[in-house]
Amino acid sequence: MSAIPVDLALRIIRRRADAAGVELILPGDPRRDAIVSLVALGHSVQGTGVTRAHVAEGVTVTLPGVPGPAAVLLAAIPYVGGALAALAQAAGRTSVCLSPAALATGEGALATWWHEEGHCGSIARGGLIYCGAYLLAPEVRAGGEAPCYGNGMAVRVATGSDVDDAARQALASLESYGLDDDARALARGIVASAAETIRATGDHGGVVAELRAELAAEGWVL
Amino acid sequence: MQHALDLARPYAPLILALVVWPIVGAALSWWLWWDTPEHWEAYAKAHPGRALAIRALRTVSPHLRKLVVAWRDYAAARSSLPPLGVALPAEKTGAIVVSETRPVAHPTPADGVAFDAQRVALGAVTVDPAKGDGQRGSVDLPGLLTCLIAAILAGALLAGCPVVREVAMRAAPGVPDPVDCRPGVQRCDGLAPVVCSASGREWPSLPRSASGEPRTCAPGVCVVSDGGVAHCALAADGGGL
Numbered sequence: 001m002s003a004i005p006v007d008l009a010l011r012i013i014r015r016r017a018d019a020a021g022v023e024l025i026l027p028g029d030p031r032r033d034a035i036v037s038l039v040a041l042g043h044s045v046q047g048t049g050v051t052r053a054h055v056a057e058g059v060t061v062t063l064p065g066v067p068g069p070a071a072v073l074l075a076a077i078p079y080v081g082g083a084l085a086a087l088a089q090a091a092g093r094t095s096v097c098l099s100p101a102a103l104a105t106g107e108g109a110l111a112t113w114w115h116e117e118g119h120c121g122s123i124a125r126g127g128l129i130y131c132g133a134y135l136l137a138p139e140v141r142a143g144g145e146a147p148c149y150g151n152g153m154a155v156r157v158a159t160g161s162d163v164d165d166a167a168r169q170a171l172a173s174l175e176s177y178g179l180d181d182d183a184r185a186l187a188r189g190i191v192a193s194a195a196e197t198i199r200a201t202g203d204h205g206g207v208v209a210e211l212r213a214e215l216a217a218e219g220w221v222l
Numbered sequence: 223m224q225h226a227l228d229l230a231r232p233y234a235p236l237i238l239a240l241v242v243w244p245i246v247g248a249a250l251s252w253w254l255w256w257d258t259p260e261h262w263e264a265y266a267k268a269h270p271g272r273a274l275a276i277r278a279l280r281t282v283s284p285h286l287r288k289l290v291v292a293w294r295d296y297a298a299a300r301s302s303l304p305p306l307g308v309a310l311p312a313e314k315t316g317a318i319v320v321s322e323t324r325p326v327a328h329p330t331p332a333d334g335v336a337f338d339a340q341r342v343a344l345g346a347v348t349v350d351p352a353k354g355d356g357q358r359g360s361v362d363l364p365g366l367l368t369c370l371i372a373a374i375l376a377g378a379l380l381a382g383c384p385v386v387r388e389v390a391m392r393a394a395p396g397v398p399d400p401v402d403c404r405p406g407v408q409r410c411d412g413l414a415p416v417v418c419s420a421s422g423r424e425w426p427s428l429p430r431s432a433s434g435e436p437r438t439c440a441p442g443v444c445v446v447s448d449g450g451v452a453h454c455a456l457a458a459d460g461g462g463l
Contacts, residue, residue: 016432019432020432020433022432117429117431117432118429118430120432121429121430121431121432121433121434121435122396122429122430122434123434124430124432124433124434125395125396125430125434126394126395126396126397127395129390129393129394129395130394130395130396130397132390132394133387133390133391133393133394133397136386136387136390137387137390137391139387139391139419139420139421139423140390140391140394140397142419142425143397143398143419143423143425146425146427147425147426147427147428147429148429150427150428150429151429182405182419182420182421183419183420185405185406185420186417186419186420186425189406189408189417189427189451190417190425190427192451193408193415193417193427193451193452193453194427194428194453196447196451196453197415197427197428197439197453197454197455200442200453200454200455200456201439201442201454201455201456203454204428204437204454205428205429205437205438205439205454206431206437206440207437
C-alpha cells in the first residue's frame with residue numbers, strides 16, 4: 001500500500017472541515033502560537049512534565065467557539081489574549097488546530113482528523129458546558145477521548161497498521177490526559193470495544209466508509 | 223456519596239450561583255481593574271463593547287478590591303493622622319476614592335488651581351488620583367498574580383471535589399446520566415456498544431459524527447463477545463444483543 005500524500009490528506013481535511021463548519025488552523029498560523037502557549041501553561045500549572053516544545057510539535061487541539069462576551073474576557077488575558085479572542089471570534093465556530101506532527105504523513109493526518117471530528121461532535125452536542133466538564137472530570141476525558149482514539153485506530157488500520165499496535169498506541173496516548181484509575185479503566189474498556197469493532201467490521205461506526213469515499217473523490221483507492 | 227449527591231442535586235443552580243460564580247466573578251473583577259480613571263476612560267473609548275461587558279461583569283460580581291481599598295484607606299486614616307486632623311482629611315480621602323468611580327466628579331490637571339489645592343490640602347494622606355492606588359489599574363502584576371493564584375486554587379478545588387465533578391457532569395449535555403450498571407460491564411444499547419463507568423454511566427464506545435449525531439453499528443449489529451466486550455459486527459455475523 002503506497003503512502004497517502006500529505007497534500008491529498010489536507011484537501012480531504014479542508015473539505016470535511018468546511019462541510020462541518022469547523023475552523024481549521026494549520027501550523028504556522030499565529031493563532032496556533034496562542035493555543036500552544038495556553039496548553040503549555042496548563043501543563044506547567046499541572047506539573048505534567050510536558051514541555052512547550054512537545055506541545056508545539058505534537059499536540060493537536062480542538063477548541064469550542066466562544067460567544068461574544070466570553071471572547072471579550074479572553075481578550076484581556078495577557079500576552080495570548082488577543083490571539084485567543086481572534087480565535088474565539090472566528091464566527092463562534094469550533095476550531096481544530098493541527099500540529100506539525102499530525103501532518104508528518106498523510107495517514108497520520110487523516111487519523112488525527114477523524115479523531116478530532118469526534119471532539120467536534122461532542123462540542124456540537126454539549127457546547128461549552130461539556131468542555132467545562134471535560135476539564136473538571138477525568139471520567140469525561142476518558143469517555144470523550146477513548147472513542148475518538150477509536151476513530152484514529154480505524155483510519156490507521158484501514159491504511160495499513162496493525163489493530164493491536166494501534167490499540168497500544170491509543171492506550172499509551174491516553175495516559176497523558178490526567179486520568180485516574182476509574183477513568184483509565186473506562187478508557188481501556190472503550191479502546192477494547194473499538195479494537196473488536198475494527199477487527200469484526202473493518203470500520204468504526206462508518207469512519208472507514210467515509211475515509212474510502214473521500215479518498216475515492218481524490219482518485220485514491222485504499 | 224450518591225445519596226449526598228441526590229440531596230444536593232436540586233440545589234445545583236444555587237451552588238453554581240452562590241459559590242462558583244462569586245469566586246469566578248470576584249477573580250475576574252479583581253483582575254479587570256484599571257489604575258487611573260484616565261486609563262479606564264481611554265480603554266472604554268477605544269473598546270466600548272469590552273467596557274460594557276466589564277461594567278456588566280462588575281455589576282453582577284463581588285468587588286473585593288473596593289473592599290480592600292476601603293479597608294486600607296480606613297487603616298491609613300486611623301494610623302497616620304493626628305487626632306484632631308483626622309475627620310476632615312479622612313473624609314476627603316474617602317470622597318476622592320469614591321469620586322474616582324465617577325469620571326466627571328474629580329478635578330483634573332486641566333482644572334489647575336482646584337486640582338493642586340486639593341492635593342496640598344490633603345497632604346500626606348491624600349491619594350493622588352493621577353497615580354492611583356489600585357483603583358482601576360491596567361491589569362497590574364500583583365492583581366494579575368492574585369487572580370492567577372485564585373483561579374488556580376479555585377480550579378484545583380473544583381477539579382478535586384467529587385461533588386463539583388458530579389454536578390458538572392450532570393449539567394453537561396452529551397454526558398450520559400447515571401444508570402444502574404456495574405462498572406466495567408459492557409453491553410449493547412440498541413446499535414451502540416456502551417461501557418459502564420465507575421460512576422454508573424454508560425459511555426458509548428463509538429464517538430459522535432462531526433455534526434454531533436451519535437455513530438452506531440448500522441448497517442451492522444452490536445454484539446457482546448464471550449469475553450464481555452461489546453462491539454459492532456457485520457449483520458451476517460449475528461450474535462446476541
